[in-house]
Amino acid sequence: MTNFYAKDKRSAIDAKHHAQVIAHGPIVFQVARLLRDKGILKVIENHKTGINLAGIVEQTKVPEYGTRVLLEAGLGMEMVTVDEDGKYYLAKTGYFILHDPLTNVNMNFVQDICYKGLFHLEEAIDTGKPAGLKELGSWNTVYEGLSQLQPQQQKSWFEYDHFFSDIAFPLVLKHIYKPENHIKKLLEIGGNTGKWALASTKFDQDVRITIVDLPGQAAMARKNIENLGLTERVDFYPANVLDESVQFPPGYDAVWMSQFLDCFSEDEIISIMERCGQALNGEGAIYILEAFWDNQRFETAAFCIQQLSIYFTAIANGNSQMYDSRVFKKAIDRAGFDIVEEISGIGLSHTLLKCKKRK
Incomplete structure (x- = not known):
């Protein structure tokens, strides 16, 4: 039995910050995914000496407003850093979101298979039934529908399963x-x-x-x-x-x-x-x-x-x-x-x- 959970390891201040991350969980997830999928993290990584907002917009073709709000949220998530000249740099967490195979398999699986269905978690807890499955299809279990999932959903499910x-x-x-x-x-x-x-x-x-x-x-x-x-x-x-x-x-x-x-x-x-x-x-x-x-x-x-x-x-x-x-x-x-x-x-x-x- 692992002893990871034998005691509370966080300070009060750290715990309160962690609680805020949890409270904003869906937002944090979608911001991280879009910073990856829109190519914003990759553009920042490619500029080792930093790149400003205008440069990121030019290279990604993401509207300036959208790029700005994603980047500012990414700062609090420690995905990127920014200096006094407004130049952005890739942080360690951003690197793993971009490159770590396990992280990407998990993120794709959550997005394509789990995200919408998890809205129905409370019903599932109360009934013992997969209440969120209806977001994917009308089956009794997900296994009955694996061969009928949309191509991207099927890709994410099997890549997750096969990764391990x-x-x-x-x-x-x-x-x-x-x-x-x-x-x-x-x-x-x-x-x-x-x-x-x-x-x-x-x-x-x-x-x-x-x-x-x-x-x-x-x-x-x-x-x-x-x-x-x-x-x-x-x-x-x-x-x-x-x-x-x-x-x-x-x-x-x-x-x-x-x-x-x-x-x-x-x-x-x-x-x-x-x-x-x-x-x-x-x-x-x-x-x-x-x-x-x-x-x-x-x-x-x-x-x-x-x-x-x-x-x-x-x-x-x-x-x-x-x-x-x-x-x-x-x-x-x-x-x-x-x-x-x-x-x-x-x-x-x-x-x-x-x-x-x-x-």
């Missing part, structure tokens, strides 16, 4: 496909666009994989895999895993779930785990890759994961979250599994759990 798994996958492949695990048939629950299946077939020339996912998602994965000519080693089982009557195909050496079970409530996790157990051979194992906020080495990582939970509440499904590992492990235990191996610190934020059915 793309870093983690090369690090966990060697753990999953160790010779002593004897994995020749693997069932992947929640195959997304097929990235794990593709990585697996490349890493292990003998493994065969079946992807279980919603019909729309399974179709997307099939298309990607067909384009690479690998369908002879990857099968598909379109199904809604939320339907407890859906049984997974049997006879597998392992079940793999990456960034998947955080999409479900504790009771739903238990149901999915129990059905995964029925799909396994006698000595088979379930491998779970998740990001737990309490397992993070850095406070910034914990913060990002905690905030992502609110996306699940307001938009994705209304009843899941990025879990405290202790809550998640209780669900695994209630499903009748023991954690026989745990590896933390994978990639940016992940933990790998190997689970076996209790005898």
